[in-house]
Amino acid sequence: MAKVKTGLSKKLLTRVLSVYFILTLIVTVGQILTEYLNAKNHIESELQTLKNTFSVSLTRAIWELNNLQAESLADGLIALPIVEGVQIRDENGQYIADKGRTAKLPPEMVMTGVMRDHPGGTFGYSFPLIFEFSGRTSHVGDVTLYSSANIIFGRIEVGVFFLIGNAIIKTAFLVFLFLNAFRQMLTDPLEELTQQISEFDVNRPESSKLHLHIEDDNELKLLQVSYNKLIDDLIDYKQKLRSARNELTDANRKLDDQNIMLEQEVARKTASLSKIMLDLEQQKDELIVNQRELRQENENRQYIEDELRKRNNELAESMETVKIAKDQLVESERMASLGGLVAGIAHDVNTPIGVGVTAASFLQERIHNLETAYQEKTLTGKTMSAFLSEANQTTELLLGNLNRASDLISSFKQVAVDQTSEAIRDVDLKHYIHEVIQSLAPNFKKTTHSISVNCPENLVVKCAPGAIAQIFTNMIMNSLIHGLDEKENGKITISVSQQDDDIIVNYSDDGKGLSEENLERHFDAFFTTKRGKGGSGLGTHIMYNLVTQALDGTIKASSTQGEGLTYEIRFPIHS
Structure with missing residues (x-):
């Protein structure tokens, strides 16, 4: 073995x-x-x-x-x-x-x-x-x-x-435990099983049955029973095979007689089959020609399909690249708007803070003079009265300018935080519109334009205030840059009303307006009448997306050349 x-x-x-x-x-x-x-x-x-x-x-x-x-x-x-x-x-x-x-x-x-x-x-x-x-x-x-x-x-x-x-x-x-267990339960029984199977005698199958020393009723025991049953089946099959061999001999003799008869029948039909084979051979040649033509046509179609699929993939990649670039430009436009707001507010806050610093320095100097007079014992009632008068005036000036700076920073902080956040909260619409206008005040300092707001008191809407701030900022800055750039005393009117569960905002200016052709493309991305002069064409596109997506509303623009531009915005009070 x-x-x-x-x-x-x-x-x-x-x-x-x-x-x-x-x-x-x-x-x-x-x-x-x-x-x-x-x-x-x-x-x-x-x-x-x-x-x-x-x-x-x-x-x-x-x-x-x-x-x-x-x-x-x-x-x-x-x-x-x-x-x-x-x-x-x-x-x-x-x-x-x-x-x-x-x-x-x-x-x-x-x-x-x-x-x-x-x-x-x-x-x-x-x-x-x-x-x-x-x-x-x-x-x-x-x-x-x-x-x-x-x-x-x-x-x-x-x-x-x-x-x-x-x-x-x-x-x-664990190694010692596994070695001992595998040797007793698997290795030794398998060696005994292999030895007995190798001694199998074809001529004496009855004496070749397995006799293993296995006490447990496991898979090896089942293998022994199955093998012995196979030996018994083999003995039965040998007896049946002997009987089948005798029957086969008789059948072969009968089959020889049938073969003689079949040969005669085959010889008779071979002549007719020869003619049929010639016809089939001709049809086969025609079929091969047709298959070659069909294969060539399929190859041509496959080539065309591959080229079309390749062009479609290239087009899809180009569209994805354009979409990513567009999203980046939109985000840049929003951040640029916030940057302009920061620059304007910083310039306006510097003035009251500078006055406050000057007043504080003047008051410090007067306090120092008063302290020197007190230490030198030359302090008089007249000096004290003059100091109190100057101190009152200085503190009033200091408090006034600091309160002004605080108001500016408070308005800017609320608007700036809202423009970079998408959190939804309750917003007093009239108060919030005035905050947005105040944050944009630096842009109107060198103009004589006016803004009038007509909005009911305590009109509270539930929405993302950053969308409101961005929409009004874009409308006002568009009027300032595009509509009123050639006018001295421009006027912007904002009217807000409530109709059932909807808020209606009517915004209009008396600027130069838009032509019918430009009005049709007004909300398209990258469309601007200031191309090459700093205009990106994304302001009205962002405004349209904020109204329709963030506020779940609608926006319409109407204009006549030379008579200004009007927006009508409608959105639910609980956006």
């Missing part, structure tokens, strides 16, 4: 142990990685805790320009087991202390606590130094504490060895 090169039990055992070894390796590596990450998190927490311990002392030392004390504190920090390096910088980014194992920091100062990873297995926690004095805070510098993977491995070294040892012991025990 030939020996098996690779035993089934050995191969099965190898696969089972391989899977177990891979799973054990993955679990062990995962546990080690978890230990490493937990230890790193603990060290990062300890570094953050050191901020509360040393930040006050370091802040005061840098504030008092006591660099020696700061370096002493740095030496104390680096002496801690978890700290491998310390960097202390002043408010100008100059290094006061750079000790131990550190890395190069970005030039920007740290404003909040931040954890960074650095090359070489190091990581550091950076936090700012804030000095508080009389309710005011000053940024005096920052500190970076460094630790490394070596410290982490030092903490988890025992745990790692324990995990590896545990995995090795469990693997060795």
